[in-house]
Amino acid sequence: MVLVLALGDLHIPHRAPDLPTKFKSMLVPGKIQHIICTGNLCIKEVHDYLKTICPDLHITRGEYDEETRYPETKTLTIGQFKLGICHGHQVIPWGDLDSLAMLQRQLDVDILVTGHTHQFTAYKHEAGVVINPGSATGAYSSITYDVNPSFVLMDIDGLRVVVYVYELIDGEVKVDKIDFKKTTASANSAH
């Protein structure tokens, strides 16, 4: 059982002053094995804070990030799953599932984590899952109205991943979960 935190689009300090207090108290160091961040932190302080929650931090570049050297895309393997990360402003139309599916095929990953729209989504299609953890601070978005702060916690266990989404609605943290199962184990060769 591997816990992976997926979050992004915090936009601190341009659009939000800080993570919601209730989220901060939930994100305790030592409980999470990996962090996947879609980008738009935007400043080093946020990077350092995330590192204290878990040192294994994977970030891709958002268009407002102060650090320009984050990669545009990143892939990593956790257990039986191949994950891909991309902020998403590079994929046009923004938030379009079919275009994101193309990126997923290109990166050849089971789970694609992407952001930019500040809207939590989790889609299953053909052989993969596209997850958008939304904005962890509920930051303003030109694409989505009424953004609630949200983040995702993935519990990867064998061929199964349970996706927990935490959303702050009217001051209360609501949790939902979605199950995904891979049909076959990852092969090492291209086929």
Add this chain to the structure above:
Amino acid sequence: MHHNGVEDEEKWLAAGITGLQQNAFFMHRALDSNNLKDALKYSAQMLSELRTSRLSPQKYYELYMRAFDELRKLEIFFKEETKRGCSIVELYELVQHAGNILPRLYLLCTVGSVYIKSKEAPAKDILKDLVEMCRGIQHPLRGLFLRSYLSQVSRDKLPDLGSEYEGDAETVSDAVEFVLQNFTEMNKLWVRMQHQGPAREKEKREKERSELRDLVGKNLHVLSQIEGVDLDMYRETVLTRVLEQVVNCKDEIAQCYLMDCIIQVFPDEYHLQTLETLLGAFPQLQPSVDIKTVLSRLMDRLSNYAASSAEVLPEFFQVEAFVKLSNAIGKVIEAQDDMPVIGVVTLYSSLLTFTLQVHPDRLDFVDQILGACVTKLSGKGKLEDSKSRKQVVALLSAPLQKYNDIDIALKLSNYPHVMEYLDNGTKKEMASVIIQSIMKNKTLISNSEKVEALFELIKGLIKDLEGNLQSELDEEDFHEEQNSVARLIQMLHNDDPEEMLKIICTVKKHILAGGPKRLPFTVPPLIFNALKLIRRLQNRDENVAEEDTPATPKKIFQILNQIIEALSSVPVPEVAMRLYLQCAEAADDSDLEPVAYEFFTQAYLLYEEEISDSKAQVTAIHLIIGTLQRMHVFGVENRDTLTHKATGYSAKLLKKPDQCRAVYACSHLFWVDDQDSIKDGERVLLCLKRALRIANAAQQMANATRGSGGSVTLFIEILNKYLYFFEKGVTQITVASVQSLIELITNEMQGENATPDPTADAFFASTLRFIQFQKDKGGAVGEKYEAIKV
């Protein structure tokens, strides 16, 4: 000389101890054989050692303690003698025949102890006799220890309330009288030490005095322990007499120590009830006394007392403690004209702590204190030393910590005036403290007046202050500082749009004066605040907004334009372009076509003229395309112009792969799902074909330069785009075109010049899998894909 002195002292002490022990030995023998005469003889000889003038207080104390222990045994013996029939009165008479006065008096006190216990005479009479007899010793050191001895042996024999020594004729008053007299005499002796000996040894004398001070202070402690000393007695007798002695002795060391002693030793309720008397003594003290420290300690004690329980607070109100303390401080500061700034600030700090504890609701008191501080600081210019600065920061931080609400600090009219006396560096420090307080308490600042006041307070962070040399801070610290200002801007909010607009305009005014280094940090948060406001206005019913209300989206967009334009002075074209595009989208949501077009024009200008780095251009073009793709407010002409330019930019990117990707991204500009007017299959195909041509050219270039095929990835990406539009039902995307692209890719990958590329292989494989997947879906989708052969 001094070195010899220390060595000699050791010798003398050793000699004294030896002498004492020898005589003690013989005294013990006498005690064992009930030989009163010898006991008296040897004890007197033993006590003679205490007649020495050669020892310093520390050493004398050592000798004294040994004598003390021996006298305890002697006292027991005396007690037993009286049981054996010896008259205590006679004994009392007998000891007075001792040759030297000092031993005589020690013995007298010892017998006196037994006498009191016997109750053959009233305690008060004996005590009175003893305390007056001790006057025989006028040598300060010897006198102090003798009287200390008297105090020790009489301690448990005072006619206190409820004690066995209380009677009709003798009462607590007598006990008090005795202790007061002993205290007075001891203080006189102690003060006399100051003037003994040559002037050059003054320091040494003062050090010795310091070592002895607790002997004098002990008396006050004893007074505080007397049960019968209630508030009235304390007020009428004890405090009055003690203060009288303190004031009249005119000795700096004594006054300082004893005032502090009074404050520490007696209960806080008493201090409250005698506040006026106590405070009245301060101006009468010697000018060199460190009154501010003593006063501060008094206020600190009272603060803690107030904090201990809410029930005691009414006492404070009843005695008007604040007024009295405030006046006293005023008088002290007035009297000590040359008091250093740190002293003034410390005093007001203590008073402020006190006030926040006792009268937290009286902001007028708090403001008064700050005002008094300002008055006293005026004319002194900016504070020079770091201790004073620290103390002022502590002074200003106290209300923030107490109230956890910046609103309250903003109400204190003198608060900003105090800050004026800080140097620029400390002003910035204080500004950071203020911002941290706001962030910690998550307080929202809700109107433009408060914002104005707040930004005045933190102006050290907002702009360069006069006399400030630029970049005193290293870059990282500067970033942190400005980011905290950015976060602060997020904390300004009012639900009422008019007020929110006023807030935005106030902030705008301040940050635009901040200079090019600060603008990149402060402008974005303000822009987004304004965009949030615009969105709120959109949700408002259109009919409600009147013509002359200032808060309309249109007016706000004008302001936004002005603010973003300021970034050109830095310059940060990439940030500015992003902000223009954000505004364009917001204008689109508000159905303001000309405004949206204007923002696009600005964004395009920046792209053309200012953004030259190839990587930056790639990101920028994607933002442009992505934004444009979502716009629905543009009419055909405007949209065409913007689209045409976007595709033009895409084709001119530096690297071919980037060109290719940007061009096929442009294909989406011609097909928008939810807008039927934008479904131009012809131009979609044109884009994709153009992308193909660029991919081909890239392939040929790779062949020419490396002698082997370049990556087929671009072709696979384009194939995926073909499939995307194929599935959407764009008729111009035929099965044939898809098929031929698949063949092209297959050939390229299997060709002679092909370089192995596992990533591309995987991509192609998953694309083919996708096609198969769609076929397997059946129904309308399956039918479409049926014709494609993989």
